[in-house]
Amino acid sequence: MRYVRFFKGALNYLIIKKQPSFFLSYSLLLILFPIHIFAQSDQNIGNASYYANKFQGKKTASGEKYDQHKYTAAHRTLPFGTKLKVTNLKNGNHVIVTVNDRGPFSKNRLIDVSFIAAKSLDMLRDGVVQVKIEEVESTTQPEEIKKTPEKNLATGFYTQDLESMHRPKGYLLQLGSFSTVENAKERIQQLHSLQIGSPCIEKVIIKKKELYRVLYSGFTTKTAITAEQKKLNKKGISSVILSPK
Numbered sequence: 001m002r003y004v005r006f007f008k009g010a011l012n013y014l015i016i017k018k019q020p021s022f023f024l025s026y027s028l029l030l031i032l033f034p035i036h037i038f039a040q041s042d043q044n045i046g047n048a049s050y051y052a053n054k055f056q057g058k059k060t061a062s063g064e065k066y067d068q069h070k071y072t073a074a075h076r077t078l079p080f081g082t083k084l085k086v087t088n089l090k091n092g093n094h095v096i097v098t099v100n101d102r103g104p105f106s107k108n109r110l111i112d113v114s115f116i117a118a119k120s121l122d123m124l125r126d127g128v129v130q131v132k133i134e135e136v137e138s139t140t141q142p143e144e145i146k147k148t149p150e151k152n153l154a155t156g157f158y159t160q161d162l163e164s165m166h167r168p169k170g171y172l173l174q175l176g177s178f179s180t181v182e183n184a185k186e187r188i189q190q191l192h193s194l195q196i197g198s199p200c201i202e203k204v205i206i207k208k209k210e211l212y213r214v215l216y217s218g219f220t221t222k223t224a225i226t227a228e229q230k231k232l233n234k235k236g237i238s239s240v241i242l243s244p245k
Helices: 002-016 021-042 115-120 181-190 222-234
Strands: 045-050 072-074 083-088 094-101 109-113 129-135 156-158 171-178 198-206 209-219 240-242
Touching: 045 115, 083 109, 094 109, 094 115, 109 129, 171 181, 171 222, 181 198, 181 209, 209 222, 222 240
Parallel strands: 045 109, 072 094
Antiparallel strands: 045 129, 072 109, 083 094, 083 129, 156 198, 171 209, 171 240, 198 209
16 A cells, blocks of 8 residues: 555656656656566465365366375466465475465465475464465476385384384373374374374284374373363264273
8 A cells, every 4th residue: 555655646746747748657667667566576475274184085176186195276366287386484395386276265365285285385283374476387397295105114103203112101092093104194283283192103904904093192090081082072083092001
C-alpha cells in the first residue's frame, strides 16, 4: 500500500507542475519500475504447508494420484508440470518439486508440498514455514526420495535416525507395525504433536517377514502406561502395551 500512496502522490505532483508529456511518461516509468519489482518479488515468498497423510493415493487436480514419496506440490495458478525450487527461508533447505495439483485453499499460504518434500525442507515439526519459490527449467529432474537401506538393518531397536540402541527400560507402548522402516518413521512424525513419550523403532522378523514396530518408552509403572493408552483410545488411536523384559 505504501507504494500505491507514493505513486498517487508523485503523479499528482507531476500533473500540478504541468510537466511536458514526454517527461511525464518517463517519470511514470521510473516510478512504476520498482513497484513492479516489489510486486513480483512478493508473489514468490509466502507460507508453505504440506499434505496430510489422508491424501495418500487420492487423485490430484491433474489426474495423477498423490504419492507422498514423490516431490510434488499444489499451486493455485502455475501450469501442471511446472518445476519449482522451494527454499525454506528458516534454514536454507531447498527441493525441486513438480506442480500437479491446485491449492492451497488457505489465503495465507502460497504452496502445498508433498510429505517427502516437507521432510527434505525440515518443516514437519513446524507444519507451516515461510518459503521462496523459483521456477526452474522444465528439463530439471525432480529430486527423488532416498530410501533407507532396510536390508542392512539387523533385528533390534533403533532410534528415529536408525542408530542402534538397547531396549528401553520399563513398559513400552506399541503404536503401529509396518513393512518398511520409512513408514515407521513417518508414523513417529505423525504422532509427534501428541508428546506420548520417547519413540523408537524395533525391527523384528515374524513368519519370515520383516516388520518395523513403532514403540514409545518412558513408562515406569503399569498405571502410567494404561492411563496413556486410555487417552489415545479417546482420540481413536489404538495401541498395545508391552511389559518389561
